[in-house]
Amino acid sequence: MQRITISIDDDLLDTIDRLSARRGYASRSEALRDIVREAVTREQSAEAEDAPCLATLTYVYEHETRDLASRLTRAQHHRHDLSVATLHVHVDEHECLEVAVLKGSVREVTTFADGVTTQRGVRLGALQIVPAVGHAGHAHDHQT
Numbered sequence: 570m571q572r573i574t575i576s577i578d579d580d581l582l583d584t585i586d587r588l589s590a591r592r593g594y595a596s597r598s599e600a601l602r603d604i605v606r607e608a609v610t611r612e613q614s615a616e617a618e619d620a621p622c623l624a625t626l627t628y629v630y631e632h633e634t635r636d637l638a639s640r641l642t643r644a645q646h647h648r649h650d651l652s653v654a655t656l657h658v659h660v661d662e663h664e665c666l667e668v669a670v671l672k673g674s675v676r677e678v679t680t681f682a683d684g685v686t687t688q689r690g691v692r693l694g695a696l697q698i699v700p701a702v703g704h705a706g707h708a709h710d711h712q713t
Contacts, residue, residue: 585597585600585601585604588600610699610700617675617700618674618675618676618679619674619675619676620674620675620700620701621672621673621674621700621701622672622673622674622675622678622698622699622700622701623653623670623671623672623698623699623701624670624671624672624678624682624696624697624698624699625668625669625670625671625696625697626667626668626669626671626678626681626682626685626686626694626695626696627666627667627668627669627693627694627695627696627697628666628667628685628686628691628692628693628694628695629660629664629665629666629691629692629693629694630664630665630667630688630690630691630692631663631664631690631692632663632664632665633663634689634690635690637688637689637690637691638665640688641667641685641688641691644681644684644685644688645669648677648681650673651671651672651673651677651678651681652669652670652671653670653671653672654669654670655667655668655669655670656668656669664692669685672701675698678696678698679696679698682694682696
Protein backbone atom coordinates (compact mmCIF):
# COMPACT_ATOMS: atom_id res chain seq x y z
CA MET A 570 0.00 0.00 0.00
CA GLN A 571 1.27 3.46 -0.90
CA ARG A 572 1.14 6.49 1.37
CA ILE A 573 0.27 9.79 -0.35
CA THR A 574 -0.24 13.38 0.73
CA ILE A 575 -3.09 15.49 -0.64
CA SER A 576 -4.20 19.07 -0.17
CA ILE A 577 -7.91 19.55 0.44
CA ASP A 578 -9.95 22.60 1.42
CA ASP A 579 -11.43 22.83 4.93
CA ASP A 580 -15.08 22.54 3.87
CA LEU A 581 -14.47 19.37 1.88
CA LEU A 582 -12.43 17.87 4.71
CA ASP A 583 -15.28 18.61 7.13
CA THR A 584 -17.64 16.81 4.77
CA ILE A 585 -15.30 13.80 4.61
CA ASP A 586 -15.03 13.75 8.41
CA ARG A 587 -18.83 13.84 8.82
CA LEU A 588 -19.19 11.05 6.25
CA SER A 589 -16.52 9.02 8.02
CA ALA A 590 -18.21 9.41 11.40
CA ARG A 591 -21.70 8.66 10.03
CA ARG A 592 -20.57 5.51 8.21
CA GLY A 593 -18.25 4.37 11.01
CA TYR A 594 -14.92 4.49 9.18
CA ALA A 595 -11.89 4.04 11.41
CA SER A 596 -9.92 6.64 9.45
CA ARG A 597 -10.08 9.23 6.70
CA SER A 598 -7.95 6.89 4.59
CA GLU A 599 -10.65 4.20 4.65
CA ALA A 600 -13.31 6.73 3.70
CA LEU A 601 -11.24 8.14 0.83
CA ARG A 602 -10.40 4.66 -0.49
CA ASP A 603 -14.11 3.82 -0.65
CA ILE A 604 -14.93 7.13 -2.34
CA VAL A 605 -12.23 6.55 -4.96
CA ARG A 606 -13.32 2.90 -5.49
CA GLU A 607 -16.90 4.05 -6.06
CA ALA A 608 -15.77 6.68 -8.58
CA VAL A 609 -13.58 4.15 -10.42
CA THR A 610 -16.42 1.61 -10.56
CA ARG A 611 -18.81 4.25 -11.90
CA GLU A 612 -16.29 5.32 -14.55
CA GLN A 613 -15.53 1.74 -15.61
CA SER A 614 -19.23 0.96 -15.88
CA ALA A 615 -19.82 3.99 -18.08
CA GLU A 616 -16.93 3.03 -20.37
CA ALA A 617 -17.80 -0.66 -20.68
CA GLU A 618 -21.28 -0.71 -22.21
CA ASP A 619 -21.02 -4.38 -23.19
CA ALA A 620 -19.71 -5.50 -19.80
CA PRO A 621 -21.99 -7.65 -17.65
CA CYS A 622 -23.45 -6.03 -14.57
CA LEU A 623 -25.94 -6.32 -11.78
CA ALA A 624 -28.07 -3.28 -11.03
CA THR A 625 -30.87 -1.94 -8.93
CA LEU A 626 -33.37 0.43 -10.45
CA THR A 627 -35.37 2.31 -7.83
CA TYR A 628 -38.23 4.57 -8.83
CA VAL A 629 -41.29 6.27 -7.37
CA TYR A 630 -44.37 6.69 -9.51
CA GLU A 631 -47.91 7.98 -9.27
CA HIS A 632 -50.04 4.87 -9.73
CA GLU A 633 -53.07 6.91 -10.82
CA THR A 634 -51.29 8.30 -13.90
CA ARG A 635 -53.20 7.00 -16.90
CA ASP A 636 -51.97 3.54 -17.99
CA LEU A 637 -48.62 4.02 -16.21
CA ALA A 638 -48.78 0.83 -14.14
CA SER A 639 -49.61 -1.24 -17.23
CA ARG A 640 -46.86 0.51 -19.27
CA LEU A 641 -44.31 -0.26 -16.54
CA THR A 642 -45.47 -3.88 -16.37
CA ARG A 643 -45.26 -4.20 -20.17
CA ALA A 644 -41.73 -2.77 -20.15
CA GLN A 645 -40.68 -5.32 -17.51
CA HIS A 646 -42.26 -8.21 -19.41
CA HIS A 647 -40.70 -7.04 -22.68
CA ARG A 648 -37.24 -7.25 -21.07
CA HIS A 649 -37.92 -10.18 -18.71
CA ASP A 650 -34.42 -11.43 -19.55
CA LEU A 651 -32.97 -8.54 -17.50
CA SER A 652 -35.23 -8.97 -14.49
CA VAL A 653 -34.05 -10.90 -11.45
CA ALA A 654 -36.64 -9.63 -8.97
CA THR A 655 -38.93 -6.68 -8.30
CA LEU A 656 -40.12 -5.26 -4.99
CA HIS A 657 -43.30 -3.17 -5.03
CA VAL A 658 -44.18 -0.90 -2.09
CA HIS A 659 -47.33 1.20 -1.64
CA VAL A 660 -45.91 4.47 -0.28
CA ASP A 661 -49.27 6.12 0.22
CA GLU A 662 -52.63 6.24 -1.54
CA HIS A 663 -51.10 7.99 -4.58
CA GLU A 664 -47.54 6.73 -4.97
CA CYS A 665 -45.70 3.44 -5.30
CA LEU A 666 -42.02 2.63 -5.04
CA GLU A 667 -40.46 -0.19 -7.01
CA VAL A 668 -37.00 -1.67 -6.79
CA ALA A 669 -36.00 -3.85 -9.72
CA VAL A 670 -32.91 -6.04 -9.52
CA LEU A 671 -31.49 -6.38 -13.02
CA LYS A 672 -28.78 -8.47 -14.68
CA GLY A 673 -27.42 -7.85 -18.16
CA SER A 674 -24.98 -5.65 -20.01
CA VAL A 675 -24.46 -2.08 -18.85
CA ARG A 676 -26.02 -0.84 -22.11
CA GLU A 677 -29.12 -3.05 -21.78
CA VAL A 678 -29.68 -2.15 -18.14
CA THR A 679 -29.15 1.57 -18.75
CA THR A 680 -31.49 1.58 -21.75
CA PHE A 681 -34.16 -0.24 -19.75
CA ALA A 682 -33.77 2.15 -16.80
CA ASP A 683 -34.03 5.19 -19.07
CA GLY A 684 -37.20 3.78 -20.60
CA VAL A 685 -38.78 3.33 -17.18
CA THR A 686 -37.69 6.55 -15.49
CA THR A 687 -38.69 8.80 -18.39
CA GLN A 688 -42.31 7.62 -18.35
CA ARG A 689 -44.83 10.35 -17.55
CA GLY A 690 -45.79 9.90 -13.88
CA VAL A 691 -42.45 8.46 -12.73
CA ARG A 692 -41.23 11.12 -10.32
CA LEU A 693 -37.90 9.84 -9.06
CA GLY A 694 -35.53 7.26 -10.45
CA ALA A 695 -32.05 6.03 -9.60
CA LEU A 696 -29.93 3.33 -11.21
CA GLN A 697 -27.07 1.72 -9.29
CA ILE A 698 -24.77 -0.42 -11.44
CA VAL A 699 -22.37 -2.97 -9.99
CA PRO A 700 -19.91 -4.67 -12.36
CA ALA A 701 -20.53 -8.43 -12.45
CA VAL A 702 -17.06 -9.61 -11.54
CA GLY A 703 -16.15 -12.81 -9.82
CA HIS A 704 -12.91 -14.12 -8.46
CA ALA A 705 -9.71 -12.36 -9.51
CA GLY A 706 -11.66 -9.68 -11.40
CA HIS A 707 -13.04 -12.03 -14.10
CA ALA A 708 -16.64 -12.01 -15.25
CA HIS A 709 -18.43 -14.79 -13.41
CA ASP A 710 -21.67 -16.61 -14.14
CA HIS A 711 -23.26 -18.87 -11.53
CA GLN A 712 -25.51 -20.72 -13.98
CA THR A 713 -24.90 -24.44 -14.38
